Structures are given as structure tokens and as C-alpha cells.
Amino acid sequence: MNITRGFTGRPRTENAGLPPGQYDAGDDWPVLSAEVTPELTVADWSFRIDGLVDEPRTWDREAARTLPASAYTGDIHCVTGWSKFGVRFGGVSLDAFLERVRPHGSATHAVAYSHTGYTTSLPLADLTGGRAWIAFEYEGRPLPAEHGGPARLLVPHLYFWKSAKWIAGLTLLDHDEPGFWEQNGYHARGNPWEEQRYSGD
Amino acid sequence: MTETAAKATAAVAFAPPTRFAVPGRVAVAGEAAAVWQTATITGVRRETPHASTFRFAVPGWAGHLPGQHLMLRLTAGDGYAAQRHYSLASAPDDSGHIELTLDHVVDGEVSGWFHTVARPGDTVEVRGPLSGFFAWPGDRPALLLGAGSGVVPLMSMVRHHRARALDVPLRMVVSARSPEELIYARELGPETTTVFTRAAPRGVPVGRMAATHVAPLLAEQPAGGWEAYVCGSNGFAEHASRLLVAAGQPVDRIRIERFG
Structure with missing residues (x-):
């Protein structure tokens, strides 16, 4: 251990919900997108799943509304170090979308892509089993544009760069295809509890 | 789909329907970024009432491009660690030194240490350089x-x-x-x-x-x-x-x- 002279840090809090190396952002919700926030209206928004599936399909907002609503209440963790506790997103479970396209048994990974062209890669297992959503609302209100509105992917058990803003689609693959940050030195999976920030962690 | 066709499909790199606005400018070396290195403060320069530049000797620094950042870690005696991302202020050179300019953030536990405790000879840990999308190699206007x-x-x-x-x-x-x-x-x-x-x-x-x-x-x-x-x-x-x-x-x- 390399102790820093005179450094004491914040008062220690017993917070079992804080992954290693993270701090509580409190009421802040930093915005970290690398691109210009797009002017994407609800009417312009669509979401497609294709690749290794039986029936590729595209939803608009109205079509997505016919799927059962599902909410996430819990924590989110950003690779830059902040975590945010007790947030509430409203949307549709990704399971509901995947059920309708019927993934092939050979599908192991997915690339999520945004209306801006942003990409991020995930193991398919992290997108199923009630652990991922397409989120349209934050704290009961439409998701703000700078946070990915009209809709973003939400995978709260992984670092938040995986939760692609302005989500446009998922392509299911039988291999890992690194997305934007993954190509820029970030970890393939990004589990905050194992502090998988960068490739090699 | 036949076995051969499936393999051919898998070999084609995924391309999103929309070209990403800000593709990475440089390839990023994963190895250098994965290792924590000791950085020794060698000098402090005040820039404004709320910002100072800290110069560090980092003998193993892999070099960086303008626009890249690093992660910096301070560790307390009980093992508690705080880490933050900071942009590199210095231009790339072969001096074995790098510079960071830090705002004194109100109640900032890391910037607070730098602005009230740190002095030449103190050591911290850094890993990097990180990220390629904001890098500027000097090739374009x-x-x-x-x-x-x-x-x-x-x-x-x-x-x-x-x-x-x-x-x-x-x-x-x-x-x-x-x-x-x-x-x-x-x-x-x-x-x-x-x-x-x-x-x-x-x-x-x-x-x-x-x-x-x-x-x-x-x-x-x-x-x-x-x-x-x-x-x-x-x-x-x-x-x-x-x-x-x-x-x-x-x-x-x-x-x-x-x-x-």
C-alpha cells in the first residue's frame, strides 16, 4: 500500500452499496457524453433488435408502449468514480423486447448502438434476466435529452457507459465486438464490484 | 443459414447504421493504463486564486498525447483510497515529468489535499494515459x-x-x-x-x-x-x-x- 502523507479522505461511511473506488455523488448526476447532445424527438426515436435472432424487429415509442411497463429503483455507477443511489427509471424490460425477436442459441454478445452512432458491447447474459431496460422516464418524468432521452439502455449492474444514451438498437452476435469505450481502453464487461474499469483490470 | 455462412457473417465487423460522431483519435495502449505508478511532486505553481499546477516526476510514464487524461489515487493510512480523473496539462515530452492543473473544489477530498497539504517530495499514484477520443495528435486544424x-x-x-x-x-x-x-x-x-x-x-x-x-x-x-x-x-x-x-x-x- 502506497500511503499518501497527510491524506485522511472523507469521513468513512458504512455504505454496503458503494463499489470499490466509488464515491456518492449525492444529488448530482454528471453528464459525460463525448458527442453533441442530439435533437432527437420522441417521434424520431426507434429501437431495433437484429443480428442472431429469428425475427428482427423495430419499435417506435407507441409500439414500445404496448409492452409491459417495468421500473428500476436502485443505484448506478459511473467509471469516472461517482455512484448515485436510489434512482428510479421507468421503461420496459429488455426481456420483453428479446422475447419477441427470439435470440438464437448461438447469440452470446450484443452491440448496443445509439442514434448518434455511439456503440458499446455487452455479454448477452448481462442484458437478460430482468437486469436491463429501455428507460423512457427518470423519477416519473421524461428522461432529459442530455441523459439520453427519449430513451436509453439501462444496465445498472455494470458501469454506466454500457447504458447507451439515445438507444437505437441492439445487434446480437456470437462474439464480442468492442464498442466505443471498449476500443478506447475500457473493460469488456465493466462490473463495478470487481472494479473492471480498464482492459486488464 | 449454413455453418459456413454463419462464420462469414461473424467475421464482418459490426458497423452501426449511424457513423459515430467522435471516433477515437488514437490507439490506446491497455498495458500502460493498467499499471499504477508512483508520481512524485517536484513543484507547485499557483495559476489563479483557486487553481494550481502540480508537476510530477513519473519515471515510467509511457508518454501521452495532448487531450488525454489519467487517473490519480490518494491512499489514507487505513487503506481508504480516493481516485479521480484529471486531464494532462503538459505537452508530451521526454522529461519524465507531467503536469496537472487542479481547481480547489469546495469540500473536494482529493483537490483539497493537493491545495492544503501537498508539497514537493510527496508521492501519489497515477495510471494512464487514458482515452483516445479527446486526443489531438497535432495532425488536423x-x-x-x-x-x-x-x-x-x-x-x-x-x-x-x-x-x-x-x-x-x-x-x-x-x-x-x-x-x-x-x-x-x-x-x-x-x-x-x-x-x-x-x-x-x-x-x-x-x-x-x-x-x-x-x-x-x-x-x-x-x-x-x-x-x-x-x-x-x-x-x-x-x-x-x-x-x-x-x-x-x-x-x-x-x-x-x-x-x-
Whole structure:
């Protein structure tokens, strides 16, 4: 251990919900997108799943509304170090979308892509089993544009760069295809509890 | 689908329907970024009442490009560690030293230590350089918009431009609350336009960065077009990126580094 002279840090809090190396952002919700926030209206928004599936399909907002609503209440963790506790997103479970396209048994990974062209890669297992959503609302209100509105992917058990803003689609693959940050030195999976920030962690 | 066809499909790299606005500028070396290295403070320079530059000796530093950042870690006696991302302020060189310019954030546990405790000889840990999308290798005309300590990674680009005597055009517009709060004030040259939002010298207007600052630069139209780099708070980044788009800068030539 390399102790820093005179450094004491914040008062220690017993917070079992804080992954290693993270701090509580409190009421802040930093915005970290690398691109210009797009002017994407609800009417312009669509979401497609294709690749290794039986029936590729595209939803608009109205079509997505016919799927059962599902909410996430819990924590989110950003690779830059902040975590945010007790947030509430409203949307549709990704399971509901995947059920309708019927993934092939050979599908192991997915690339999520945004209306801006942003990409991020995930193991398919992290997108199923009630652990991922397409989120349209934050704290009961439409998701703000700078946070990915009209809709973003939400995978709260992984670092938040995986939760692609302005989500446009998922392509299911039988291999890992690194997305934007993954190509820029970030970890393939990004589990905050194992502090998988960068490739090699 | 036959077995062969499936394999052929898998071999084709995924391409999203929309080309990403800000593809990475440089390949990133994963190995260097994975290792924590000891950085020894060798000097401290005050820049403004709230910002200072810290110079570090990092003997194993792998080198960086202007615009890249690093992760810095402080460790307390009980093992508690705090880590933050900071932009590199220094231009790449072979001195074995790097510089960071840090704002003194109210109640900031890391910046607070730097501004009240740190002195030459102290050691911290760093890993990096990290991220390639905001890097500027000096190859394209660069239009830099920054506010507050958002000027830090942009100054690395300006310094690199000067150190290598590059011919490629480079312009910077920086916004500060007042002349006293303008980081690197003494170093800024004719490439830079300053904007003061709260207080300005006599005869200089006070106000937000505006189309009047950005439009004349876009009118210059250097060969190949500007690559725009925006750095600052999210509020500034949203404002400045809209100014650029309104003045005709293509969305896919705007890279944004937001604090947080």
C-alpha cells in the first residue's frame, strides 16, 4: 500500500452499496457524453433488435408502449468514480423486447448502438434476466435529452457507459465486438464490484 | 443459414447504421493504463486564486498525447483510497515529468489535499494515459473551446503546437469568470480569444461565449476543416457545442470532454 502523507479522505461511511473506488455523488448526476447532445424527438426515436435472432424487429415509442411497463429503483455507477443511489427509471424490460425477436442459441454478445452512432458491447447474459431496460422516464418524468432521452439502455449492474444514451438498437452476435469505450481502453464487461474499469483490470 | 455462412457473417465487423460522431483519435495502449505508478511532486505553481499546477516526476510514464487524461489515487493510512480523473496539462515530452492543473473544489477530498497539504517530495499514484477520443495528435486544424479549468487539456494542445512549431492552424476561445480566474493567462498568445463572464478589464465586454466569438473562426475554413474540442462543465459544453453547430461546424467533428 502506497500511503499518501497527510491524506485522511472523507469521513468513512458504512455504505454496503458503494463499489470499490466509488464515491456518492449525492444529488448530482454528471453528464459525460463525448458527442453533441442530439435533437432527437420522441417521434424520431426507434429501437431495433437484429443480428442472431429469428425475427428482427423495430419499435417506435407507441409500439414500445404496448409492452409491459417495468421500473428500476436502485443505484448506478459511473467509471469516472461517482455512484448515485436510489434512482428510479421507468421503461420496459429488455426481456420483453428479446422475447419477441427470439435470440438464437448461438447469440452470446450484443452491440448496443445509439442514434448518434455511439456503440458499446455487452455479454448477452448481462442484458437478460430482468437486469436491463429501455428507460423512457427518470423519477416519473421524461428522461432529459442530455441523459439520453427519449430513451436509453439501462444496465445498472455494470458501469454506466454500457447504458447507451439515445438507444437505437441492439445487434446480437456470437462474439464480442468492442464498442466505443471498449476500443478506447475500457473493460469488456465493466462490473463495478470487481472494479473492471480498464482492459486488464 | 449454413455453418459456413454463419462464420462469414461473424467475421464482418459490426458497423452501426449511424457513423459515430467522435471516433477515437488514437490507439490506446491497455498495458500502460493498467499499471499504477508512483508520481512524485517536484513543484507547485499557483495559476489563479483557486487553481494550481502540480508537476510530477513519473519515471515510467509511457508518454501521452495532448487531450488525454489519467487517473490519480490518494491512499489514507487505513487503506481508504480516493481516485479521480484529471486531464494532462503538459505537452508530451521526454522529461519524465507531467503536469496537472487542479481547481480547489469546495469540500473536494482529493483537490483539497493537493491545495492544503501537498508539497514537493510527496508521492501519489497515477495510471494512464487514458482515452483516445479527446486526443489531438497535432495532425488536423484544431478549434478549442474551454471554460474554467476546461482549458487544461486544451492548453496541452496549445503547448504541443508551440513546442513542435506545427503549421496546422490552431485557435482557442477560453471563458473565465474574470481575468484573475483565467488559468494560464500569462501563457496565452495570439491564438487565443478570451471571454469574461463576470468581470473584465475596462473596455472589455462582460458576457457569455457567443456566436460572435465562434463564427469568425469557422469562417476561416482551414484545409480539411476544423476538428473542434470542447471542454468544461456540462452547462458550458452544451452551450458551446450548440454555438458550433449553429455556426456550421459538423456534429461529427465536435469532441466534448465534460467534467464529472
